[in-house]
Amino acid sequence: MKYTPFTEKHIALGAKMHEFAGYNMPIEYSGIIDEHLTVCNGVGVFDVSHMGEFWVKGPHALAFLQKVTSNNVAMLTPGKVQYSCFPNEEGGIVDDLLVYHYEPEKYLLVVNASNMAKDWNWCVSHNTEGAVLENASDGMAQLAVQGPKAISTLRKLTDIDLTAIPYYAFATGEMAGLGEVIISNTGYTGAGGFELYFYPDEATKMWNALFEAGAEFGIKPIGLGARDTLRLEMGFCLYGNDLDDTTSPIEAGLGWITKFVEGKNFTNRAMLEKQKTDGVARKLVGFEMVDRGIPRQSYELFASTGEKIGAVTSGTMSPIRKMGIGLGYVKSEYAGVGTEILIDMRGRKLKAVVVKPPFRK
Template identity: 60%
Template sequence: MKNVQLHNIHKALNAKMLAFAGYNMPIQYEGVNAEHTTVRESVGVFDVSHMGEFLIEGPDALNLIQKVTTNDASKLKIGDAQYSCLPNDNGGIVDDLLVYRIKEDTYLLVVNASNIEKDWNWIRSKNDNNAVLKNLSDEYSLLAIQGPKAIEAMQSLTSIDLSEIKFYTFKIGDFAGIENVIISATGYTGSGGFEIYCKNSEVEQIWTKVFKAGADFDIKPIGLAARDTLRLEMGYCLYGNDIDDTTSPLEAGLGWITKLNKTFTNFEFFKTQKENGIQKKLVGFELVDKGVPRGGYEIVDSEGNNLGNVTSGTMGPTVKRGIGMGYVPTEFSSVESEIYIKVRKRLLKAKVVKTPFYKG
């Protein structure tokens, strides 16, 4: 198991540490609901340094990215970020990721921790354009400072006007006494804030100054368990749960990042799938009956016939109801469609709803 750079700090804060994607990670500190509420109402800090970072450079960098991702990276200006995914040869998803345009011919790809090696090998296998690839995953740390008070709490640490960093853009500059830090606004919580990419040798100084600057705003460390409930209230996909090697981005509601006006890996499959129509669809649902849906629970119709399975589910700490996502046949995917969640021998009534569950 690998340790993130701040491992000893998390231990000193009495974090509950668990293995996640090959890393010892802080899952919670004072409790999921309390940490979730901190991010919704004030400001919290996640250490997500287990994420992977690949640098792609050179005149052929864009060509490679266009070939391996579904979204159109040619639209990116320097300082823009983009959500995208890596399609595989079988109609599924290798991973979902973020693409940052750093310079004219320099891009940063941020991938999921559990897929670092798989993604790296996949992208390299497609690199017949001679783009220069560098795997920086073990050299960089990543902090996500999230919540409605994040900008106000952190502004004293940088000369950059944080309010000017719009959603899915970033700036590179000074932060907490460190130069050349990437400050981006690509949050996964739905409560605003930004992310800090820095070298491992710099992250402890940044962590310390972040908590000092945020002291008057009741800043707290937040674990991955609350990160999961926050992203689920927003209806954001989690790789390995809601999307994987077998799920099509069109089925997952990610048609908006699947640009069929360009060619990419397995492009013809997705084009045909869109033309013919998908057979199943990822939907959000909320329980009508009392209960808590969990990943793996069966989704059935009123007669008890199997429709699919819950891919993510929880009791939403902010929305105060049982919520979840799962794949169902398209005829059950319309808003207000009645479905049931099988919890042991009970069938709990639920309805399909439009996400996000949390409206902010």
């Protein structure tokens, strides 16, 4: 298995470790519910150094990104971040990603760890524009400092005015005595905070500084288990569950990152534009349990009439709401908010209702 610069820290702290995307990663420390609530109410630190990072540079960088990503990169100015996806030729999604406009003619793509090799090969094989591509994944470490006390923690470590960095924007500068740190007002928790990118050989110094600065706020390390429950309470999609090579961004409710602007002829634009105009046969919806039960991936979904209408893609017991919540694809006629559906849980059909995420307000 691969390791992040923090793997030995996780083990020393007693984390439950497990393979994820080829990496030995912490799943939980003090327990998923405790870690979840720590992020919602205070501040927690996630090791996300397993994520992939690609530089796209040169005079042809923008043309390349306009072709391979769904969102309109031309709207990005330096210092801004954009959520996007790589559409494939069949109408599905190669991966979802973040696009950072680092400086003129220089962009940073942050992709999912599980898709790192696939994404890199996709970019290289589709680079007919001649953009300069660099896979920097092994040369970057990343920590996500998330929660309402994140800004109070981080302002102890930098002179940069963090309040001046809007959501989905970033600054580059000194943090914890380290230079050239990317300080990004992004995250996957819905609890606020920043994602920090820095060199792996500076990992220990950054980790120690963060936990010293956050001690008065009860800072804790957080595992991938709580990362998943936090993102699901916000209704954020997870690649491999809610998105994959067969789900289109239109079906997944990602029409807002699929821009059919003049001159942007991205992969499979015609098919996706037709879907947006004509509609789709299935849609990704959020749902809350009415009956007691915890929905899990692949559980079948039914209409109240008994007709099979889809399947759960993500599900959990919400630590905040203390009820079962989930995402799943259903036939479009059953996607309306308030629609009652049934979930087959080991032979028992339990009631749920379609709602609009986020589940945590």
